[in-house]
Amino acid sequence: MPIDSQPCSDDSAGPAPAAERVRAARILDAAGITPTPQRVEIARILLARPQHLSAEQVLCILKQGELSVSKATVYNTLGLFAKRGLVREVIVDPSKVFYDSNCSEHHHFYDVESCTLTDIDAGDVDIGGFPDAPEGKVVDRVDVIVRVRSRQG
Amino acid sequence: MPIDSQPCSDDSAGPAPAAERVRAARILDAAGITPTPQRVEIARILLARPQHLSAEQVLCILKQGELSVSKATVYNTLGLFAKRGLVREVIVDPSKVFYDSNCSEHHHFYDVESCTLTDIDAGDVDIGGFPDAPEGKVVDRVDVIVRVRSRQG
DNA sequence: TTGCGTGCAAACGCTTTGCATATTA
DNA sequence: TAATATGCAAAGCGTTTGCACGCAA
Numbered sequence: 001m002p003i004d005s006q007p008c009s010d011d012s013a014g015p016a017p018a019a020e021r022v023r024a025a026r027i028l029d030a031a032g033i034t035p036t037p038q039r040v041e042i043a044r045i046l047l048a049r050p051q052h053l054s055a056e057q058v059l060c061i062l063k064q065g066e067l068s069v070s071k072a073t074v075y076n077t078l079g080l081f082a083k084r085g086l087v088r089e090v091i092v093d094p095s096k097v098f099y100d101s102n103c104s105e106h107h108h109f110y111d112v113e114s115c116t117l118t119d120i121d122a123g124d125v126d127i128g129g130f131p132d133a134p135e136g137k138v139v140d141r142v143d144v145i146v147r148v149r150s151r152q153g
Numbered sequence: 154m155p156i157d158s159q160p161c162s163d164d165s166a167g168p169a170p171a172a173e174r175v176r177a178a179r180i181l182d183a184a185g186i187t188p189t190p191q192r193v194e195i196a197r198i199l200l201a202r203p204q205h206l207s208a209e210q211v212l213c214i215l216k217q218g219e220l221s222v223s224k225a226t227v228y229n230t231l232g233l234f235a236k237r238g239l240v241r242e243v244i245v246d247p248s249k250v251f252y253d254s255n256c257s258e259h260h261h262f263y264d265v266e267s268c269t270l271t272d273i274d275a276g277d278v279d280i281g282g283f284p285d286a287p288e289g290k291v292v293d294r295v296d297v298i299v300r301v302r303s304r305q306g
Numbered sequence: 307t308t309g310c311g312t313g314c315a316a317a318c319g320c321t322t323t324g325c326a327t328a329t330t331a
Numbered sequence: 332t333a334a335t336a337t338g339c340a341a342a343g344c345g346t347t348t349g350c351a352c353g354c355a356a
Contacts, residue, residue: 034355036311055345070313075346094242094250094321096345109287120283128279130299134262134271137301144297146283148290187330189336208320223338228321247346249320 008060010045020044031084038069042077046087050102052117058099090117092145107144120146161213163198173197184237191222195230199240203255205270211252243270245298260297273299 024043028035035043045061046053053061055074062069078099081087090098092110098117105122125144133139177196181188188196198214199206206214208227215222231252234240243251245263251270258275278297286292 034310036354038312068313072314072347073312076311079347089247091245091247094244094247097247107283109290111287111290112293118287125283126279126281127297128281130260130273130278130297133299133301134264136304137262137264138304140265140300140302142297142299144280144283144295146286146295147293148286149293151289151291187335189329191337221338225322225339226337229336232321 008057008064010061010064017044020048023047027086031081031086033080033084033086037067038073039077039080041065041067041069042074043081043086046078046081046099046101048101050100050119052090052098052100052108054096054098056096090143092117092147107146109146109148112147112149120144161210161217163214163217170197173201180239184234184239186233186237186239190220191226192230192233194218194220194222195227196234196239199231199234199252199254201254203253203272205243205251205253205261207249207251209249243296245270245300260299262299262301265300265302273297 021040021044024040024047025035027047028039028043033039041062042058045058055071055078058078059069059071059074062074078087082089082099085103086101088100088103090100090108092098092108093115100117102119107120107122107125109118109120110116111118127142127144130142174193174197177193177200178188180200181192181196186192194215195211198211208224208231211231212222212224212227215227231240235242235252238256239254241253241256243253243261245251245261246268253270255272260273260275260278262271262273263269264271280295280297283295
């Protein structure tokens with residue numbers, strides 16, 4: 001089980017933070033989520049671009065900023081975002097959940113050595129029909145996970 | 154997050170235990186695993202038929218038998234079996250790993266409410282080609298997980 | 307004032323580890 | 332005898348929960 005201690009960094013070279021915060025706050029409003037400072041900051045980080053971050057990574061990036069956000073709030077907020085459809089939980093590693101800010105339909109490569117996710121465009125994978133869901137059940141979501149590793153691991 | 158406290162039971166109405174143990178011991182031998190009593194018992198339970206059990210469920214079934222097996226041994230053994238290809242780890246729930254005794258290629262329905270896995274035959278899902286694995290990487294395994302829930306969840 | 311959001315610390319649950327004992331080859 | 336396996340309890344780690352405080356409607 002690889003331990004990824006890759007240092008985190010908020011290397012978003014995008015618009016000025018203030019503008020990003022406004023954008024983030026609008027997204028929260030649209031999702032019916034009260035845009036508190038902590039939530040706006042987390043949204044700003046996570047929704048800046050399509051990416052896959054664990055709660056720990058989000059917490060680490062937050063620590064580099066001015067606003068202090070507790071661990072519990074990070075977990076609560078990420079859970080809330082996921083419930084409201086702002087991000088998607090990606091479950092590929094038993095030791096942690098990744099939050100994916102790319103909400104369009106797509107799939108993933110998962111590098112089991114670096115614990116890193118990479119998107120696979122939905123158009124690049126055809127999934128032929130699969131059997132009907134069990135009686136009384138409806139399909140919630142289909143995940144395709146392609147686990148990769150270094151040659152001759 | 155649904156809590157499944159479904160009681161466990163070793164309802165294998167198959168061959169007599171003694172014969173099953175012999176079979177299990179042979180499988181362990183073939184995999185180069187020393188067939189100790191604990192390992193044989195776990196193999197007997199898990200490999201009796203295609204099924205998906207969590208470590209906790211295995212532990213629970215073991216408690217109903219005569220042989221006592223510690224929690225640590227269950228985890229060590231399941232991890233060893235997975236490493237040697239006797240079972241497959243199925244990661245669909247952040248809170249626990251399932252061990253799948255069906256090693257032929259196939260995929261899964263996962264009922265997020267009952268935390269239950271059901272096989273989907275590999276032949277029933279066509280996966281059109283996906284992009285090449287990232288540079289220097291090889292595909293280890295492709296998982297398709299169809300998450301299902303009750304109608305109008 | 308009523309409710310919601312936050313921070314903190316403690317609790318939780320699954321899994322792993324350390325070490326002494328027991329078993330296997 | 333040398334190496335491996337087991338049991339037990341404790342430690343780890345990601346995540347959740349309980350509760351008091353703070354702030355907005």
